[in-house]
Amino acid sequence: MTERAFQDYYPDDVSHCYGCGRLNEKGHQIKSYWDGEETVTHYTPEPYHTAIPGYVYGGLIASLIDCHSTGTAAAAAYRAEGRGMDTEPALRFVTASLHVDFLAPTPIDGPLEIRGKIKEIKGKKVIIESTLSAGGKVCARGEVVAVKMPDAMKPKA
Numbered sequence: 611m612t613e614r615a616f617q618d619y620y621p622d623d624v625s626h627c628y629g630c631g632r633l634n635e636k637g638h639q640i641k642s643y644w645d646g647e648e649t650v651t652h653y654t655p656e657p658y659h660t661a662i663p664g665y666v667y668g669g670l671i672a673s674l675i676d677c678h679s680t681g682t683a684a685a686a687a688y689r690a691e692g693r694g695m696d697t698e699p700a701l702r703f704v705t706a707s708l709h710v711d712f713l714a715p716t717p718i719d720g721p722l723e724i725r726g727k728i729k730e731i732k733g734k735k736v737i738i739e740s741t742l743s744a745g746g747k748v749c750a751r752g753e754v755v756a757v758k759m760p761d762a763m764k765p766k767a
């Protein structure tokens with residue numbers, strides 16, 4: 611059986627995110643998985659994701675780190691409670707803070723790997739540290755504070 615990605619557990623009504631929503635046909639539709647204590651996703655940029663020729667636009671890098679990290683936050687919260695992502699009550703996280711350091715130019719001509727580590731889980735907040743690598747070299751590092759989705763943001767039935 612093929613492993614389901616974190617984002618495959620998101621209910622339809624919160625699956626339209628540009629970075630991670632499986633129902634957003636124009637979006638990145640990233641798929642994140644556990645790899646031991648870390649999480650991982652891969653994404654291959656398109657030629658139109660260019661910053662300057664040959665290199666990836668920083669906004670794409672930020673959005674990949676953002677959505678991989680919020681997915682990691684949700685998965686980590688379920689794991690901390692010892693239950694699957696298909697169980698109730700639902701745990702949904704949004705970005706409170708996104709910090710990205712661009713450490714080296716990111717080549718556009720190959721797959722990118724984004725890896726997340728859980729730095730802290732406390733109350734309704736999860737802090738994730740993520741790296742983005744190309745060809746084995748870390749090109750960007752991010753820290754995301756993810757907080758449980760407030761009622762005001764929840765889709766109306």
Ligand SMILES: CCCCCCCCCCCCCC(=O)SCCNC(=O)CCNC(=O)[C@H](O)C(C)(C)COP(=O)(O)OP(=O)(O)OC[C@H]1O[C@@H](n2cnc3c(N)ncnc32)[C@H](O)[C@@H]1OP(=O)(O)O
Pocket residue numbers: 619620621624625627629630676677680684695696700701702703704705706707732733734735755757758759760763
């Ligand atoms: C099955 C799985 C389902 C998963 C579904 C996924 C859905 C898909 C979604 C895809 C999404 C994709 C991603 C997207 O694009 S999500 C879209 C972009 N994000 C938003 O629009 C969020 C807008 N902001 C808010 O709604 C509120 O400000 C939030 C909810 C974030 C916090 O307001 P709330 O009133 O609830 O929080 P609190 O004040 O009680 O604070 C709680 C804790 O958080 C800490 N804190 C707060 N803000 C910050 C900050 N800026 N920096 C650092 N820390 C911050 C705070 O110190 C405290 O920590 P502590 O004192 O306890 O230590």
